[in-house]
Amino acid sequence: MKEKSIRVRLSQKRYDKLRIYALSKEKTVTQLVEDWIDRLPNPKIDDSSTTPLPYQQEG
Numbered sequence: 001m002k003e004k005s006i007r008v009r010l011s012q013k014r015y016d017k018l019r020i021y022a023l024s025k026e027k028t029v030t031q032l033v034e035d036w037i038d039r040l041p042n043p044k045i046d047d048s049s050t051t052p053l054p055y056q057q058e059g
Contacts, residue, residue, distance in 0.1 A: 010018070022029050 018029055018032070022032050025032070027035075
């Protein structure tokens with residue numbers, strides 16, 4: 001699986017809060033984000049939809 005990256009802009013205060021939280025949990029920021037994403041509900045995909053998700057587009 002090819003990995004993707006994202007870029008998020010945060011205030012210094014939020015960045016520091018996130019880093020401190022990650023350190024307190026002995027995790028990386030990436031691990032925290034992945035954990036949060038994994039807790040999101042799976043989207044329901046309607047088979048009758050004519051618009052594919054971006055990662056489903058061919059080409």
